[in-house]
Amino acid sequence: MATRTTTRSAELPDADELERLKLSPEVAWYLRDRGIPLPDCPPLIQTPSPGEAPGAVFDPDRVDKVIKAFSLLRHTQGQWAGQPLRPDPWQVAYILAPVFGWVRWDDDADAYVRIVRELYVDVPRKNGKSTLAGGLAIYMTCADGESGAQCITAATTKEQAGFVFEPVKKLAEAAPALKRHVKPLKGVILHPKSGSYFKPISSVAGAQHGANIHCAIIDELHEHKTPELVETIETGTGSRRQPLVVIITTADSGKRESVYDRKRQRVEKLARRVFEASSVYGVVWAADRDDDPHVEETWRKANPGYGVSPTRSYLQSKSDEAKQSPADLAKFLRLHLGRRTKQETKFITLESWHCNAGLVDESKLAGREAYGGLDLAATSDLLALCWLFPDDERGGFDAIWRLWTPEDNVDALDQRTAGAASVWVREGLLVATPGNVADYDYIQLQVERDLDAFDVRSIGFDPWSAVPLTNKLAESEAPMVKVRQGFVTMSPPLKELQRLLLKGTPERPMFRHGGNPAVTWMVDNLAVAMDPAGNVKPDKARSAEKIDAVSAAVTALSEAMTREQPVKSAYEDGGLEVV
Template identity: 55%
Template sequence: MMTAGRTRSTRSQPARSATTDSPWADVDLDELKLSPEVAWYLEDRGYPVPDCPPLIKTPEPRDFPGARFDPARVDKVIAAFRQLRHTKGRFAGQRFDPDCWQVAYMIAPVAGWVHRSIDSGKWVRIITIAYFDMPRKNGKTTTAAGWGIYLTAADDEFGAQVVAAATTKEQAGFVFEPIRQLVNKSPGLKRHLRALKHRITHAASGSYFQPIANAGDAQHGADIHGGIVDELHLHKDMVLIEALETGTGSREQPLIIYITTADAGRRHTPYDEKRQLIEKLARGVLKRATTYGVVFAAEKTDDPFAVSTWKKANPGLGISPTMRFMVEAAEKAKDSPAELARFLRLHLGIRTKQETRYLDVDHWDVNASIVIPERLKGRECYGGLDLGSTSDLTALLWVFPNDDGTFDLLARHWAPEDSIAALDERTAGAASGWVKQGWLTTTPGNVTDYDFIEAQIGRDRDEFLVKEIAFDRWNSQQLINNLISDGAPMITMGQGFASMSAPTKDLQRLIRVGAQVDDQGVPVKPIVRHGGNPLLRWEIDNFAVVMDPAGNVKPDKANAGDKIDGVVALIMAISRAIAAREAAATSAYDDDEGEGLMVV
């Protein structure tokens, strides 16, 4: 409770106990995810009790050596925010006054915690990286503007270089332009700042704020004091982000702020890497006092159409977003699975693809089970070979049917050695790990050497009882001709709706059936046992389909999150395995039908 939790001093202001008639008297700080220091500040400055704690919040650096909470630092940041004027809608022209939830979770924890610099002895901020993840329309642009202006003109930093970073010049402009307009329309700021077309300058300190769109811009000068990274989920690689964070080395209290909405749930992306870090810090798995983050979102189990769920994910509900906006968005979501997925991600902060996810990666994980390659020797199997591009991944999937209706999988992937660096950028460094762990085989040079694949298929044919290997007839290259000449049982398989719809739906069904668990959460009977192959999991997570008017589906490489070659190969292999099983069942049925009859 509040009175029990507020005995700790802020070390700059004495701790006080809330009076019995105060709205803070019976507040549970743990439930609200508030530190005693921030709670004291909110009450002392007359803020109401916030009623919208974030779903995820990292610990504040209370136990950092020499840490103290300085309320004057928070006052100074809020004063800078109050210089801003709204530029659009019903609040146009009015002063921006941060709401209690913004102060509680996005300003006070970052601005208030300080310690003495080991370099100069000055009091400086402890937190150097802040991560704010929330649905659209909750004032992210204004928050970015407030921090950007503060870092440029009010942080007592001479020659401050502050940047608004995005992946393209156009996107960087989307971030910077609203901030430039805020400066032009805020009288208190116009006296001190000059808003040019591509830069905001503060003459008194020789500082500036400008947009950048690539790592080269970030490295130019390499003396960054502050950075605003808007919509982190749009970044495809870590190059710009790493340039920003490593470019702050000469500053005593730099601050890089990530402000974003949830992504589409893809793994091994910059967003995923930062989000996973914040979740681990929040759980206490990792400790990093200089990194702070909050995530406002609903939980997957919440009713997406309940107002209480909307409030949980949108702390600004009723102001921005408006209730009208949420009602209209929810009505659209009720009419379309695609709109529902979009509503969950953009307005409730739940990580999910905008399109309906066809293969559920959580279901896939339940199917993992253990697959020991040595125990597959001599077993009957069916292959799927997706040659893909010679400059990227090639996949071969072996499917081993079991008598109980389950399947064991063995996945082989190849890629040119020179492509791993680019693949690392798309997977946040995971590709190099896949190579070291044996999940991915590299071939010399910048194109896949098909001799490696041919040799591996030859070894596999010696090890396993290979019945068929399905391949795309449009990729009938020299490798296929060599395999056919060597006696490999190659089967052509088209990639259109007619060939791919049924096995794609079969794979979805098998994964769902195999995802059932008992009361203790233990898988009942994994059907598609894949051994937890992380590369194949990444491809499952990337997988997308296109659907025709009749409801037929096929893999959609053009709109997939990234490579899906392994999944396409799996669909082809499982198609042949199921076809063989059905043929065997039909043959057995025909034999039974003839028993006891006289053949004339």
């Protein structure tokens, strides 16, 4: 049975150092206790420790078992050929120990099972991805205690699938300890004792065959042009008690809406705690955008295996090549420094957003002056209404949102938010309307209730969307105002929103939004377009995901900025002074 380790604080680095290294006390204890050096190469991005999950228990014996299984294998190439495959300290610290060590009790299985069901490792080339993938594949096939384990490696073509499978096959063939236990054949590795196998697949049909996957290794995620194969694999693990989908990849160039982009964005959001999913664990090694790409410090930061693989001389030669042309530089940044070369700087940061959370008590907004913004463009997805309430005493605005989605869309939203959408529905932050398209009657009734409750001065809306609804509201004497979504109209309120958020502090927030998690998710998705004159507007096409709540807020702010400012006493603003 799994038992929680006891950590002896005197033997561990202090809390600040553990935070810098991005190590939990349990994993740090394990490394020290097993004589493994603490690595000084923390990932740039890391999701929360699986140990934060309810009921989490750290079982060091499980990690020992994985490392022992790795050591039975033998390197097949290069200077280490024939030597035992021992995971590097960084691989133990940031991958093997968190994934295999953290478990919790499962009543259905009547046993402890792994918390992590999906592992995402994003690391530059030459950092031992193939060797790590091979060790994981053989362990999950032969040593994870699973009968009839169906383990696969997935790629978009047979040739590409072979790039992952063949090194695993060679590992199995070269390991003396495995000769009596596994049968490496042309297209499959068999483990007769447990009835398990490991084989490559390159199609949705291959993933569907059997549909009872225990482990899947997906290499170079950015090579997958469509999400179908990856999604089929994930749904094929549903009947296993502790499956593991492993994604090991290098960065892409920054293309939006690809399967890589969706997975990478989810890991980044989990790391920023936009939402929670303890079954997903991800690490990303990369250089920051401001790092000098041609200095050793940056190479070391982006490459956890630096000095062993890749070597300093190898990266020096690639850096020298990168100085010759912009194309070579882009390739160097992506493949060897983990940089998504087309990635954009956030216009609104989560740090500034969180600083302005502020408490908003809707019961105290009755009768307050209000300005609305409607975003109704996506009738089959999310729709949003934002109300802004100017506060002349404290400055800035109080903000609340009404969010709707068709009931049939909640499952799809769950997949994109790690299950958070269902929580938003339960908590009343998101209203699920019947059917598969927007029910405008729900929205009209809510707007009419709000018109009765608040002193609504105007409601801005995009004249190109939801014309029947906005016409109905106008006929009922709602103060509807057309707000076009171009640069000229959107730039002033979007820049004002940014200014208010940057000006606000936790003690004196200027755009008080109550920390609504559904809106926070959309704020984190925001990308902006910019014209040659420096004007900006929300860009739904380039945003990582839905931004409807932000668009609604900007439209509402466009209306609020038209209000006449209250005249202050000269004594209030310091214009007169009695001496």
